[in-house]
Amino acid sequence: MLSRILTIAQQEIRIGIRNRWILLATVILAVFSLALALLGSAPAGTLGVDRLTITVASLASLSVYLVPLIALLLAFDAVCGEIERGTLLMTLSCPISRSEFLIGKAVGHTLVLAIALVVGYGLTAVVLLATGTGSLSGLVDFARLIGTSVLLGICFLAIGYVLSALTRQLGTAAALAIAAWLFLVVLYDLALLGALVANPSGVFASQVFPYAVLLNPADAFRLFNLAALGASDLVGGMSGVSETLPFDPALALVSLILFAGIALSASAVLIRRITP
Numbered sequence: 001m002l003s004r005i006l007t008i009a010q011q012e013i014r015i016g017i018r019n020r021w022i023l024l025a026t027v028i029l030a031v032f033s034l035a036l037a038l039l040g041s042a043p044a045g046t047l048g049v050d051r052l053t054i055t056v057a058s059l060a061s062l063s064v065y066l067v068p069l070i071a072l073l074l075a076f077d078a079v080c081g082e083i084e085r086g087t088l089l090m091t092l093s094c095p096i097s098r099s100e101f102l103i104g105k106a107v108g109h110t111l112v113l114a115i116a117l118v119v120g121y122g123l124t125a126v127v128l129l130a131t132g133t134g135s136l137s138g139l140v141d142f143a144r145l146i147g148t149s150v151l152l153g154i155c156f157l158a159i160g161y162v163l164s165a166l167t168r169q170l171g172t173a174a175a176l177a178i179a180a181w182l183f184l185v186v187l188y189d190l191a192l193l194g195a196l197v198a199n200p201s202g203v204f205a206s207q208v209f210p211y212a213v214l215l216n217p218a219d220a221f222r223l224f225n226l227a228a229l230g231a232s233d234l235v236g237g238m239s240g241v242s243e244t245l246p247f248d249p250a251l252a253l254v255s256l257i258l259f260a261g262i263a264l265s266a267s268a269v270l271i272r273r274i275t276p
Helices: 002-018 021-039 051-075 080-085 087-092 098-130 136-166 170-198 203-215 217-229 238-242 251-272
Strands: none
Touching: 002 021, 002 098, 021 051, 021 098, 051 098, 051 136, 051 170, 051 217, 080 087, 080 136, 080 170, 087 098, 098 136, 098 251, 136 170, 136 217, 136 251, 170 203, 170 217, 203 217, 203 251, 217 251
């Protein structure tokens, strides 16, 4: 079983290398993170916080937009693309189950994303350390950011697999992936903010809003990282929310793990119903 999963994973990594996916994702993450580190860390001197920590706080917000998009672009054709190219039937004719096929895809895509994150964000950490503006505690923050970014990516990879298993056309799957990104990363927050502004001290603000944040992996990721940094003095938004929640912000990490597990299970169920 393990060998079959690793074979699929290796194939996805080779595709990522051949199609320059790893290079493209790494360049995107490195450019944005370096820009934030070198141009957007002015508050460090006045707050008495090293630039690595300031950069991690900024990257936590940036990752909410970039990591889900990269993950969805990796995953949207995982199933329907194989069907359209006629390779799914050939793959499933081999002694491999559909669950093993899906897990192999997930492992390969996760490694592609992890490589891009480690290299892209790691380059920024190296630059800051080399210029004497970082510390060991800042490196710990960077490591936590990369680990939780990978977990966020798995959540959106799983969403991509679900969408890919729901359609047989690449164009439709791509459109659904972009729609999912817009809803979960942009529109969901706007809807919560609108409801909060309309009723800032009512039942929604005290009982619904905190748990609605946990239901969205993008918000749960940002909440956990900014709360772990104690970032209320560094950035606004979700960091301020973390101080008024009726639960430990660490629950946001549990929410990410549960979301990834549920979404992967849903995609496994859907792929079993597909007739190549």
